Amino acid sequence: MSTSATEVPSTDTLQAEIARLKLELDALRPKDGSTEEIYIGNYLLTRLEQLGVTSMFGVPGDFNLGFLDLVEDHPSIDWVGNCNELNAAYAADGYARVKEGSLGVVLTTFGVGELSAINGIAGAFSEMVPVLHIAGVPSTAQQKVKPMLHHTLGDGRYDAYTKAAEQFTIAQALLTNKETAAAEIDRVLTECILRARPVYLTLPTDLVYTKISSARLKIPISRLPPANEPDEEAFVLDEIMKMVETADGDIIILVDACAIRQHARQEVKDLVRKTQLPVYAAPMGKAVINESYERYGGIYVGSISRPEIKERVESAKLILSVGSLKSDFNSGNFTYRIPTSRTxxxxxxxxxxxxxNFPGIGMKQILPKLTDRLQRYAERANAITVPRFVSPIPQEDTKEITHAWFWPRLATFFKEKDVVVAETGTSSFGILDVPLPQNAMFVSQILWGSIGWTVGSTLGAALAAKDVNLGRTILFIGDGSLQLTVQELSTMLRKGLTPIIFVLNNSGYTIERFLHGKTRKYNDISNWDWTALPSVLGDVDRVKSKTYTVKDKDELDRLLLDDDFGVQKAKEVLQLVEVIMPMHDAPRALKSQAEMSGKTNQYVLEMRGDL
Amino acid sequence: MSTSATEVPSTDTLQAEIARLKLELDALRPKDGSTEEIYIGNYLLTRLEQLGVTSMFGVPGDFNLGFLDLVEDHPSIDWVGNCNELNAAYAADGYARVKEGSLGVVLTTFGVGELSAINGIAGAFSEMVPVLHIAGVPSTAQQKVKPMLHHTLGDGRYDAYTKAAEQFTIAQALLTNKETAAAEIDRVLTECILRARPVYLTLPTDLVYTKISSARLKIPISRLPPANEPDEEAFVLDEIMKMVETADGDIIILVDACAIRQHARQEVKDLVRKTQLPVYAAPMGKAVINESYERYGGIYVGSISRPEIKERVESAKLILSVGSLKSDFNSGNFTYRIPTSRTxxxxxxxxxxxxxNFPGIGMKQILPKLTDRLQRYAERANAITVPRFVSPIPQEDTKEITHAWFWPRLATFFKEKDVVVAETGTSSFGILDVPLPQNAMFVSQILWGSIGWTVGSTLGAALAAKDVNLGRTILFIGDGSLQLTVQELSTMLRKGLTPIIFVLNNSGYTIERFLHGKTRKYNDISNWDWTALPSVLGDVDRVKSKTYTVKDKDELDRLLLDDDFGVQKAKEVLQLVEVIMPMHDAPRALKSQAEMSGKTNQYVLEMRGDL
Structure with missing residues (x-):
C-alpha cells in the first residue's frame, strides 16, 4: 500500500484505473469467440475466488441446486450449508468483516429463501459490509411466462423480491442473457467491494450452465476506489493544514466505523503512528487502533464516555475524525460536543x-498524504500526555458475577489476534469500557442492532479468522439473543470450528428491561439447558465441544486461568460457558444509554400517569 | 349463515353493508368529543378482541415495548413471545388458518424485527391468510427528523421497510396522527379479513398512548364481502344452469384453497350435501369436505392424481370448481386436463x-343460490357412483418404515377434529394420498413452500385449536426443515401446548434429493439428538414433554396403538416422535412431481453432458 509523499497517484491507483477501463472496453467490444468458454456459474465462482472468497453460506433450494453442484465441485470455495437463511446472511456478514478486502457470499433460493435472509442483508447495508446475495431463480423462459410456481406470490409478480432487495442493496444484477452476464457480475462485485455494501444477483437455473467467454477473468476486479481529483485533493490538504496550524498542536484523531470498511486500516495506523497524535475511537471504530498503544486514549461516545475521555476529546482544538458514523448508540445518543468548526x-x-464539503475526496488516498504533511508535528504531538485506556478489575464484596467485574476480568483473558464478537445488548455495551489486545479484532453491530446476529456472524468470523491467521473467536451473547439463531451452533460443530461462547444467562432481554418494562413478563424468556446445546445440535458423541457453567467470580476466575480452556481446548473444540449473572444488572455504558433513551419515552409514562 | 332461496340479499349482507357505511360516515363526521377517549393502542386491541383474536405473536423490541404493556395488561389477548420474528409470523399464519373468520397478529420492532418476519408475511400473502403485521416504529417526531437511530439503514430512509412491506401486504396503514388513526386501523383490518391477505400497520411509540374517541368501536368491522350485483348474479346463475342442463347430470365439484380462505366452508359443504354431486379436492382444498364422506372421491392433482381419480374428474361434462388455485404443486405441475368449456x-x-369472466360476483353469496337451484338434480347426481377415497395399508416385506406404509398407517391414527400440519416436502406430498377423518383440518403451505414454516404454524394452530374446540395438533416434519425453526418448540412448551410432532429422520433434504443432487453433500444435514430437544429447549425437568424414537414398523405400530400416547399424553404434554426412515425413499406423489420438475431441468444436464 503506497504511502508516497508526492501527490502523484500511486501505482496501485493507476493500475486499478487501468483494470476498470479494460473491463469497460471488454464489455463493449464485439466478441471473436476465440477464448475459452466457461459456464456462467463458473465465471462467477472464479471471480469470487479471485476476490479471496473461500466459504459460501446459504441453504439449498430447488432453484439453486444446479449452481450448488458447481460450488461443491469448486476446489477452493467451500459450501457452508447453514440451518436457515437469516443465519447464513449473518455468517456472510461476519466473514466479510473479518476477512477485510474480500466479501461475504450468501446463496438462497427464490422468494422464500431470499426473503428470509433480507434482515441480514439490510444489516450489512446499514453497517457497510460487503456481502453478495445470490438468489437462485426460475429459468429465463419461466420468468417470461411467469407460471404460478411454488415460492411465488400467486399473482405473477416475479419482480416483487427484487423490489424488496433494491431497498437494502446498493446494486442489483438480474441476469437475463449470456451477452451481458459477465459484465453484470463484474459490475455488482465492483460496487460491493468498493462501496463496502451488499449487492444482489439473481441467477436463473438455465444461465448457470450457459457458456460464455472467460476472457474478462484475466483482468482482476479493482479493490481500490477511483483516484481523488489531484487539484481538489491538494486544496483540501492545504485547508486541513491551515486548521492544523491554528490548533497549535492541540489535535486528536477520532477513529470510527468507516475507517475499517474502506480498507483504510493501514493508512489510519500510519497516520496515528507517524504523527504521534492522541487517538480515540468511537464504539464502531473500536480496536482499529491497538487499544494497548501508548497514544490511545479509549472510547469516545459523547456523554456516555468516561469523564476524562469526554473532557479530552471535546476540548481539543482540532479533531481529525476518520470514518465517523454518528448513530445513536455510536454517539452516546447524539451527545457529541464537538463543534464543526473544529472538525x-x-x-x-x-x-x-x-x-x-468536498465530494469525491476519499480517505484512502488522502490519508497517506496527510500523514506525510503532519509528520513534522510528531514531536510536539508527543508532548501531549494521553492517559492510558485501562480497566482495572474492581474489588467487590459480592461473589455474584456483575458486569462491572466481568468485563475488566475478561479483558485480561484476551490475547493478541483474538476476534471478539459482542452481541447487541449488555455485551456490546460491556465490552466498550475494556481494552482489547494488539491486533485483536472487534465485531459488533452497533448501528443495526439485530439481536441474534452474532451467532451467525461468529460462524463466518471463525471461518475467516482461519484464512487471515487470526486467533481465537470469542463470542459474548445473552440468553435472550441466543434463542433467535441458536441452530447455527450446529454448523460451527459440523465445520469443526472452535469458538469460545460466553452465554450471559440473566433470564431474559436485559437491554430491554433497562429501556422499558423492567419487571414485565414480555422481557422474560424460557430458561434452556444451555450447556446441553452443543451435544444436542450435532455433537452427539461430545467430542467436538466442551461446556461449562460458572456461577460466581471464583468459578469464572479458575476457568479463565486454566490453559486447558483458554489455550489447548480453544484449538480443538467448541466451548460454551454459561455465565450466571443477576437479572437486573448491566454495564455502566448501557445504564447511561438507557437513561437517555428513557427520557425520550418519559412523556409516554407521564401521559399514562405512571410517573 | 343464510342459505335462502330468494335472490334478495341476506340480512347478514345487508347488516354488513350498513356497518361499512356507518364507519365511512364516522370517518368524515366532525368529532364532538362527547364519547369516551381511549389510547390508540387500546383502540387497536379492542378491534382485535372484537375479531376474535386471543393470541398475539412476536418479539419485544424497544419500539414496541410501550404497546406491549397494553397487550400484557389486556384481559383476553395473550402475548406469545416467540423466539424470533420469522417463527412469530409463521405462528400468526397458522393461528389464522385454524381460527377461520379471525386473523393472526404478529408484532415486531422497527427494521430488524419486521424484516426478519417478511418471509412469513409473504407466505401469508401467497397462500391467502389474513395476518396483521404491526411494526412498532419510532415516534412521529423522530420520523420527521429522521435521526440515525439504531435499526435504521444509516442513510435516513425511514420508508425503506414500508416499501418492502408493500410488496407482500394488500394494504398498509402508517399511523401519523390521532385524527385518522382509528379509520386507518379499521381500513386495514377490513381489508385483511375480507380479502384474506396480510396487512401492515406501523405504530409510532408516541401514538400508542395518544387518546382518541372510542365511538367507532361500537360499529363492528364487517366480515362479509360486499354484496354481488343482483342482476349480474342472476344472469351468472342462469348461465351456469344452462351448462348444468347440457351436462345431463355428469357434474363434479372440485374444491380448492380459496373455498377455505373466503370463509365459504359452510356454503361449500351445503352445496355438496344438498346436491349429492361427486366432489373432489385439490391439495390446497384437502379436508374442506370430510374425506370420509361417501360422495367424496379424493384428491385431484392433474397427472399426479391416482389414475381412477384423474379419469373421473377429467371426463366430467361439467366441473364446478370452487376457489381454484393452479400452482405447480397444487395442479400436478400444471397438468390439469379440464377444458375451460366444461368449467x-x-x-x-x-x-x-x-x-x-364476471368480476364482482363472489362465491360466498352465489353459492347458496346455486345450491338451491341444483338441489333438484340431487337424485340424478346420487345415481353416479363415486369410488371411495381409501388408503389401505400395504403389506411390505421390509421392517423399514417406508413412505408407502407410513402414511396409510398414520391415517388410522387420526381422529375427528385433529389438526394435521404437514411440512413442505415428503410430508405434504405423503399426506395427500390418505384420507383425514371428519372435521379434521389440514394445514400446509403448498404454494409458498417455505421449509421450516410448520414449526411456527403448529404453535399458532395449536393455540387456535383450543379456541375453536378442535382436537390434537399433529405435525409431520423432516429433519432438514425442523433445523430452520427449531427454537419454537420452546414456545410451545412455555405455553403448555401438547402437539404430537413426528420428525421424519431421513438424513437431509429429501425433497431436494429427488429434484436434484441425490447424493450431493449439500443435501446432507447434521444429525441432531432429536429426542433431547424438548428437555434442552425449556422442559429441563422433563415434565412438559415426552419423546420417542421408532426404528421400524413394529415400534411405530405399538406406539400408535398405545392410548397413553394418542389419547392421554396428547392432552398433557408435548410429544416428539423421531421416525427413522430410509434416506432415498419418498411418497408416490413426490416421486411423480420430482419426475416432472426434473424434466424441466433435464436440458441442463444434457448441456453439461451428465446424461
Missing amino acids: VELHSSWTNVKYA | VELHSSWTNVKYA
Missing part, C-alpha cells in the same frame, strides 16, 4: 473541512 | 363460466 471529517468518498 | 370457476370476488 475535519475524512470519509470513504468525501471530506468535510469545517463546514465545507 | 365453472367460483372465486372470492369473481366467477368464470366457460370463457366468460
Whole structure:
C-alpha cells in the first residue's frame, strides 16, 4: 500500500484505473469467440475466488441446486450449508468483516429463501459490509411466462423480491442473457467491494450452465476506489493544514466505523503512528487502533464516555475524525460536543473541512498524504500526555458475577489476534469500557442492532479468522439473543470450528428491561439447558465441544486461568460457558444509554400517569 | 349463515353493508368529543378482541415495548413471545388458518424485527391468510427528523421497510396522527379479513398512548364481502344452469384453497350435501369436505392424481370448481386436463363460466343460490357412483418404515377434529394420498413452500385449536426443515401446548434429493439428538414433554396403538416422535412431481453432458 509523499497517484491507483477501463472496453467490444468458454456459474465462482472468497453460506433450494453442484465441485470455495437463511446472511456478514478486502457470499433460493435472509442483508447495508446475495431463480423462459410456481406470490409478480432487495442493496444484477452476464457480475462485485455494501444477483437455473467467454477473468476486479481529483485533493490538504496550524498542536484523531470498511486500516495506523497524535475511537471504530498503544486514549461516545475521555476529546482544538458514523448508540445518543468548526471529517468518498464539503475526496488516498504533511508535528504531538485506556478489575464484596467485574476480568483473558464478537445488548455495551489486545479484532453491530446476529456472524468470523491467521473467536451473547439463531451452533460443530461462547444467562432481554418494562413478563424468556446445546445440535458423541457453567467470580476466575480452556481446548473444540449473572444488572455504558433513551419515552409514562 | 332461496340479499349482507357505511360516515363526521377517549393502542386491541383474536405473536423490541404493556395488561389477548420474528409470523399464519373468520397478529420492532418476519408475511400473502403485521416504529417526531437511530439503514430512509412491506401486504396503514388513526386501523383490518391477505400497520411509540374517541368501536368491522350485483348474479346463475342442463347430470365439484380462505366452508359443504354431486379436492382444498364422506372421491392433482381419480374428474361434462388455485404443486405441475368449456370457476370476488369472466360476483353469496337451484338434480347426481377415497395399508416385506406404509398407517391414527400440519416436502406430498377423518383440518403451505414454516404454524394452530374446540395438533416434519425453526418448540412448551410432532429422520433434504443432487453433500444435514430437544429447549425437568424414537414398523405400530400416547399424553404434554426412515425413499406423489420438475431441468444436464 503506497504511502508516497508526492501527490502523484500511486501505482496501485493507476493500475486499478487501468483494470476498470479494460473491463469497460471488454464489455463493449464485439466478441471473436476465440477464448475459452466457461459456464456462467463458473465465471462467477472464479471471480469470487479471485476476490479471496473461500466459504459460501446459504441453504439449498430447488432453484439453486444446479449452481450448488458447481460450488461443491469448486476446489477452493467451500459450501457452508447453514440451518436457515437469516443465519447464513449473518455468517456472510461476519466473514466479510473479518476477512477485510474480500466479501461475504450468501446463496438462497427464490422468494422464500431470499426473503428470509433480507434482515441480514439490510444489516450489512446499514453497517457497510460487503456481502453478495445470490438468489437462485426460475429459468429465463419461466420468468417470461411467469407460471404460478411454488415460492411465488400467486399473482405473477416475479419482480416483487427484487423490489424488496433494491431497498437494502446498493446494486442489483438480474441476469437475463449470456451477452451481458459477465459484465453484470463484474459490475455488482465492483460496487460491493468498493462501496463496502451488499449487492444482489439473481441467477436463473438455465444461465448457470450457459457458456460464455472467460476472457474478462484475466483482468482482476479493482479493490481500490477511483483516484481523488489531484487539484481538489491538494486544496483540501492545504485547508486541513491551515486548521492544523491554528490548533497549535492541540489535535486528536477520532477513529470510527468507516475507517475499517474502506480498507483504510493501514493508512489510519500510519497516520496515528507517524504523527504521534492522541487517538480515540468511537464504539464502531473500536480496536482499529491497538487499544494497548501508548497514544490511545479509549472510547469516545459523547456523554456516555468516561469523564476524562469526554473532557479530552471535546476540548481539543482540532479533531481529525476518520470514518465517523454518528448513530445513536455510536454517539452516546447524539451527545457529541464537538463543534464543526473544529472538525475535519475524512470519509470513504468525501471530506468535510469545517463546514465545507468536498465530494469525491476519499480517505484512502488522502490519508497517506496527510500523514506525510503532519509528520513534522510528531514531536510536539508527543508532548501531549494521553492517559492510558485501562480497566482495572474492581474489588467487590459480592461473589455474584456483575458486569462491572466481568468485563475488566475478561479483558485480561484476551490475547493478541483474538476476534471478539459482542452481541447487541449488555455485551456490546460491556465490552466498550475494556481494552482489547494488539491486533485483536472487534465485531459488533452497533448501528443495526439485530439481536441474534452474532451467532451467525461468529460462524463466518471463525471461518475467516482461519484464512487471515487470526486467533481465537470469542463470542459474548445473552440468553435472550441466543434463542433467535441458536441452530447455527450446529454448523460451527459440523465445520469443526472452535469458538469460545460466553452465554450471559440473566433470564431474559436485559437491554430491554433497562429501556422499558423492567419487571414485565414480555422481557422474560424460557430458561434452556444451555450447556446441553452443543451435544444436542450435532455433537452427539461430545467430542467436538466442551461446556461449562460458572456461577460466581471464583468459578469464572479458575476457568479463565486454566490453559486447558483458554489455550489447548480453544484449538480443538467448541466451548460454551454459561455465565450466571443477576437479572437486573448491566454495564455502566448501557445504564447511561438507557437513561437517555428513557427520557425520550418519559412523556409516554407521564401521559399514562405512571410517573 | 343464510342459505335462502330468494335472490334478495341476506340480512347478514345487508347488516354488513350498513356497518361499512356507518364507519365511512364516522370517518368524515366532525368529532364532538362527547364519547369516551381511549389510547390508540387500546383502540387497536379492542378491534382485535372484537375479531376474535386471543393470541398475539412476536418479539419485544424497544419500539414496541410501550404497546406491549397494553397487550400484557389486556384481559383476553395473550402475548406469545416467540423466539424470533420469522417463527412469530409463521405462528400468526397458522393461528389464522385454524381460527377461520379471525386473523393472526404478529408484532415486531422497527427494521430488524419486521424484516426478519417478511418471509412469513409473504407466505401469508401467497397462500391467502389474513395476518396483521404491526411494526412498532419510532415516534412521529423522530420520523420527521429522521435521526440515525439504531435499526435504521444509516442513510435516513425511514420508508425503506414500508416499501418492502408493500410488496407482500394488500394494504398498509402508517399511523401519523390521532385524527385518522382509528379509520386507518379499521381500513386495514377490513381489508385483511375480507380479502384474506396480510396487512401492515406501523405504530409510532408516541401514538400508542395518544387518546382518541372510542365511538367507532361500537360499529363492528364487517366480515362479509360486499354484496354481488343482483342482476349480474342472476344472469351468472342462469348461465351456469344452462351448462348444468347440457351436462345431463355428469357434474363434479372440485374444491380448492380459496373455498377455505373466503370463509365459504359452510356454503361449500351445503352445496355438496344438498346436491349429492361427486366432489373432489385439490391439495390446497384437502379436508374442506370430510374425506370420509361417501360422495367424496379424493384428491385431484392433474397427472399426479391416482389414475381412477384423474379419469373421473377429467371426463366430467361439467366441473364446478370452487376457489381454484393452479400452482405447480397444487395442479400436478400444471397438468390439469379440464377444458375451460366444461368449467365453472367460483372465486372470492369473481366467477368464470366457460370463457366468460364476471368480476364482482363472489362465491360466498352465489353459492347458496346455486345450491338451491341444483338441489333438484340431487337424485340424478346420487345415481353416479363415486369410488371411495381409501388408503389401505400395504403389506411390505421390509421392517423399514417406508413412505408407502407410513402414511396409510398414520391415517388410522387420526381422529375427528385433529389438526394435521404437514411440512413442505415428503410430508405434504405423503399426506395427500390418505384420507383425514371428519372435521379434521389440514394445514400446509403448498404454494409458498417455505421449509421450516410448520414449526411456527403448529404453535399458532395449536393455540387456535383450543379456541375453536378442535382436537390434537399433529405435525409431520423432516429433519432438514425442523433445523430452520427449531427454537419454537420452546414456545410451545412455555405455553403448555401438547402437539404430537413426528420428525421424519431421513438424513437431509429429501425433497431436494429427488429434484436434484441425490447424493450431493449439500443435501446432507447434521444429525441432531432429536429426542433431547424438548428437555434442552425449556422442559429441563422433563415434565412438559415426552419423546420417542421408532426404528421400524413394529415400534411405530405399538406406539400408535398405545392410548397413553394418542389419547392421554396428547392432552398433557408435548410429544416428539423421531421416525427413522430410509434416506432415498419418498411418497408416490413426490416421486411423480420430482419426475416432472426434473424434466424441466433435464436440458441442463444434457448441456453439461451428465446424461
